[in-house]
Amino acid sequence: MDLLGGMPTKSGQAIGPETALKCTAVSCAIRAISEPMGSLPVHIYRRGQNGARERDTSHPAHRLLHQQANPWTSAAEFRTQLAVDSLLHGNGYGFLVRAGGRPRELVRLDPRSVSARLDDLTGEPVYEQTGRDGGTRVLDRNNVIHIRPSLSHDGINGLAPIQLAREAIGVALILESHAAGLFARGARPGGVLSTEKSLNESAVNNVRKIIDAQTSGDNSGRTLILPDNFKFAQMALTSSDAQFLELRRYAVDEIARAFRVPPHLLYEMGRATWGNAEELGSAFVSFTLLFWCEVFQGQFNRVLFTERERETHFVEYMVDDLLRADFTTRAEGVSKLVTSEILNPNEARAIAFNLPPYAGGDQFRNPNTSSS
Secondary structure (H helix, E strand, C coil): CCCCCCEECCCCCEECHHHHHCCHHHHHHHHHHHHHHHHCCEEEEEECHHHCEEECCCCHHHHHHHCEEECCEEHHHHHHHHHHHHHHHCCEEEEEEEECCEEEEEEEECHHHEEEEECCCCCCEEEEEECCCCCEEEECHHHEEEECCCCECCCCCECCHHHHCHHHHHHHHHHHHHHHHHHHCCCCCCEEEEECCCCCHHHHHHHHHHHHHHHCHHHCCCCCCCCCCEEEEECCCCHHHHHHHHHHHHHHHHHHHHHCCCHHHHCCCCCCCHHHHHHHHHHHHHHHHHHHHHHHHHHHHHHHCCCCHHHCEEEEECCHHHHHHHHHHHHHHHHHHHHCCCCCHHHHHHHHHCCCCCCCCCCCCCCCCCCC
């Protein structure tokens, strides 16, 4: 269906990955999710004793996640593109190239060239890639990074938001096309010319030329001089005209729902206020971005580390930068938990700020009443 332009809709628009991106709300929603997946810090940690952890920059996978995924793609570009592929096609694929059994490169695979299915006997995923020559090869699933949305019919192939919301996207594109055509024709006419005389086609064309000469180009907006026996009647704005903008806003809301992105991140500020924008941003992190972080973390942990390494190493996204605006609230909440001795300082540092423990921080005590 991608080759034919996408899935047809009742609006007459064929919606596929390329056509959907022409809708500004869709492209903005995809960027709102994919760009944080590429720009947020992601670190490799080594587990220590007593729950302590420290960053491990010596692991060969550190370079692939922080600097260059491969010689021609940065780590940020690689992660961003996998998220874009998943949102547009339902599946984003990466492949780990090993050298001597150790991670060497991460390469993006075209999602249109990869097919995924579950083995009938074992239930394990099987990945096959079709080359340009038409030949296929089975990929080692231990080296395949598979990023997909939460919804799936078969448990292996993801359903892209543009597939599920193609009718809403089609309506948005139709409204945009209608608006463009309306303004291309000089928007709606401001009035109607009428006469009691009976005019033949030649006379009508002459009148049209006179009016066009007075209202087009540099003459737009100047005083209109009417031919003899013609009258001008002002046209009133109809209710359907007044609702056109509201329909376009509703289309943006529908697309925002499909991607689980707050409308204000699509720059639809109709209901955004100084009071709720921060809360909506926090909800976006909690209910949308954290899911994608978990998906990326799970796939990186599975592919980048051996079974033994997974006992001591793990990958984690850092979302603290997105919650900076709520820093004061978090600090006050953590302080109350430490004061009430529900958390000790080291637990609070790890949970709230991802900071390493310090000597003596494992004791439960109220800093306001305990002696130094």
